Amino acid sequence: NAGVTQTPKFRVLKTxxxxxxxxxxxxxxxxxxxxxxxxxxxxxxIHYSVGEGTTAKGEVPDGYNVSRLKKQNFLLGLExxxxxxxxxxxxxxxxxxxxxxxxxxxxxxxxxxxxx
Amino acid sequence: xxxxxxLDSQVPVFEEAPVELRCxxxxxxxxxxxxxxxxxxxxxxxxxxxxxGSTLVKGINGFEAEFNKSQTSFHLRxxxxxxxxxxxxxxxxxxxxxxxxGKLIFGQGTTLQVKP
Numbered sequence: 001n002a003g004v005t006q007t008p009k010f011r012v013l014k015t016x017x018x019x020x021x022x023x024x025x026x027x028x029x030x031x032x033x034x035x036x037x038x039x040x041x042x043x044x045x046i047h048y049s050v051g052e053g054t055t056a057k058g059e060v061p062d063g064y065n066v067s068r069l070k071k072q073n074f075l076l077g078l079e080x081x082x083x084x085x086x087x088x089x090x091x092x093x094x095x096x097x098x099x100x101x102x103x104x105x106x107x108x109x110x111x112x113x114x115x116x
Numbered sequence: 117x118x119x120x121x122x123l124d125s126q127v128p129v130f131e132e133a134p135v136e137l138r139c140x141x142x143x144x145x146x147x148x149x150x151x152x153x154x155x156x157x158x159x160x161x162x163x164x165x166x167x168x169g170s171t172l173v174k175g176i177n178g179f180e181a182e183f184n185k186s187q188t189s190f191h192l193r194x195x196x197x198x199x200x201x202x203x204x205x206x207x208x209x210x211x212x213x214x215x216x217x218g219k220l221i222f223g224q225g226t227t228l229q230v231k232p
Contacts, residue, residue, distance in 0.1 A: 103218070
């Protein structure tokens with residue numbers, strides 16, 4: 001199993017450009033999450049999904065959109081990038097089914113995004 | 117609303133010395149508690165978790181944590197650290213079972229710097 005993978009690993013955007021970050025998991029997990037990590041602020045939840053076709057807002061959703069068309073993929077979109085969105089983005093998944101590890105989030109390696 | 121406070125942003129310690137990383141949380145409902153570790157340029161990896169039962173929880177790499185409900189704390193300890201323990205450590209809280217989203221609220225992170 002590859003676990004949770006994220007594409008791309010690095011990206012530099014200019015203000016106003018758009019892009020999509022892809023998160024993929026091969027563990028058949030129901031729940032998926034997008035976080036951003038900024039120095040001194042820990043990780044903050046942007047959006048999450050509790051199943052295919054569902055999405056919900058997290059703590060800092062403004063400026064981002066998401067889609068979960070397939071169970072294994074969770075896309076994060078920036079329609080018009082701003083310098084304030086410079087961050088490291090992490091995706092995570094969670095099986096949420098009874099059994100070992102059902103309450104644990106599994107994280108991808110991250111995407112480092114710079115908006116100039 | 118829940119919150120997590122990690123009381124130290126940086127903890128320098130010499131190799132083979134003991135270490136304690138402090139975490140306090142606030143919540144009006146029962147919570148699950150987690151410690152994650154992030155090595156440089158990597159994603160987050162679960163160290164240990166408290167769901168219920170024994171208040172002393174043992175995790176990977178010789179780490180352990182103690183849940184103290186009266187003091188709303190979940191401090192992480194290791195009796196003897198190694199250079200390879202140098203990393204950032206995050207405390208997190210989930211409000212399951214009162215909420216079924218599995219969302220995590222993270223603390224700000226503590227950088228553990230182990231010196232030779």
